[in-house]
Amino acid sequence: MIDMVALEQALSMVFTFETLFWMVVGVTIGVGVGAIPGLSATSGVALVLPLSFTMPLAPALGLIIGLYKGAIYGGAISAITFATPGTPDSAPTVYDGYKMMKQGKGRKAMLMALYASVTADVVSDILVIIIAPLIAIVALAFGPSERVWLMMLAIVLIGSLSGSHFAKGLLSAGIGLFIGTIGSDPISNVERNTFGVWWLYGGIGLVPLIIGLFAMAAMLEEWAKHIASKSNGKTAPDDSEAIKGMFGKKQEGLTFREFISCRKEMGIGIAIGSFVGMLPGLGALVASFLSYSVAKRYSPEKNIGSGRLEGIAAAEAGNNATVGPTLIPLLAFGIPGSTTAALIGGALIMQGATPSARMFQVFPEIIYALFIILLLANFVNLGIGRMFAFLYARLGQLPRPILIPTVMLMCVTGTYAYQQSMYDVIVMLFFGVFGFGMRFFRIPEAPLIITFVVVPLAEADLRRALLINRGDWFNALLGTWLAVALFSLVVLLVLVSIKARVSERVARLTKGEDEQGK
């Protein structure tokens, strides 16, 4: 049932000059961030997060969501133009996009990427608007015990589904858990695990942690690569002529018939992207690769991979369709399903609206405003992408020695501006080096962020459940049928994960034996 008063309030919050201005700024920066290899949607959102705290809620959401959507699309620009995905989730776009570019059809490829991204975004946002309130109604029945299992489910999903090397994913999640315990105990507020450093009593802040791990670490990595390429004497190839050709009048655009002919692949991308987006820990990267490979498998006659629009449609629809659904676990349960969702959750908390199912009852106007912004940002993305793709393609050529210090400056200034605290800058720089180490050792960052956010909540809920049940562990954990059902789901998922890994190992050993026998 739509609350008309709340809807009216939401409309008046969104349709103001300030909100629309910051949404346009968000998309503009986002497409640029996406188009620059080395920067990701998460780095971009992390960088603007401290800025958003000084704004009212609607402009802050406009800036962050606009940036997120823009960055996910922007990755396709450099993937098509230079065969270098601006963001990792645009990697499958390279297969067909760059081949089309070489065939002189770069303009067509670029437009397909934009239209597929926006279509997928709109459809998946509508799904969010329908599904999120329904899940929130179910979530209202959850008490501390059920929430504990739900968070366990999120952690198991992250562990079993993300990353190619399970041990490193697990290590990352363990680091997140450990860092999450630094500061004060969530129930009794007593200092713990601070290594004797007084300013760690408040714990590690999400903003310096994220800026350090994602933006600063990415720039340190770029710097290290730049230093290495300088000593090798390698220089980036000059693609200026190719870009000019792509945007010249000689190249034809995308016809409506061509766009419609890719509906099957876009449909695959939207379905997979929306589903994957709802699951914690997976995100746009998995969605785009999965959509691309499923589309390739189910459309063999289209020869995807040889420079086809259908390949671009599947990959771009797949990654953009995750943007809205990634907010479902956050809005319904207060559990961020991805790093960017954790950041959006952080922004909402800072604005005084803690994401949870209760938010639908207490702050319906914020939920409506969020939904309107989700939809509206797609059209801004369409306009900005259509008008300025040429400029963004140039942005990918921005010299590293200029780009890296500028982004680093934003990291330091943004972190300082967050609370005007030098300690935040120290924490951010520490996690910058730490994040660089994680990249060097190929340890994924996403499990760290998700456990960092989820585990303190799980700890508080577990201890609340124990207090309610007077210290009886069995009743605290398995006192209701819903808790038992969620526990069973966790066990089932762990068993399926173990079975899959054992089968994988057996297959590897068998293959090894076969090869030795040959």
Next chain:
Amino acid sequence: MSKAPGPTPTPWHLSNQFLGLVLLSALIALFVSIYTSDWASEIQMDRFQLGFFPLVGVVWMMIAALMLVVDHARKKEFGEIEEIRPGSWPWIIGLSVAWYAYAQLVLYLGFILTTFLFISILLRIGGVQSWKTIAGAGALCVVVVFLLFFAIGVDLPTGRVWS
């Protein structure tokens, strides 16, 4: 027919197994340090020990480190040795320390002057040769960031020296 040479095995000190062992040793030390600390054994009002969850975190990491030692990828190279050379580490740490020094200097000299000088030095180290480009890019960087923060109402430090 002669057998084709296989891939060169990874030196042990660059393998996941080595990384796992180093981590495991460090984590055992961390576990002991937390376990023997005064605060870890403090009992809270809900009968939880204060050190319970931090220790769960350490044990979790120890399990992961142990898996690195024994799992199927134990003999594989632990990191991006090709793209990021181990020799980059002093650069990275030096750069982070330099940014910390910058953040401290901003408080004394103010945002505009410190940022302009610092960005110019970084551009030069990064390989930009022309002083005109360095001055232009440094000034542009200062103006853009200053205006951005000014637009959202954040006051950047003006410098204690000047006030």
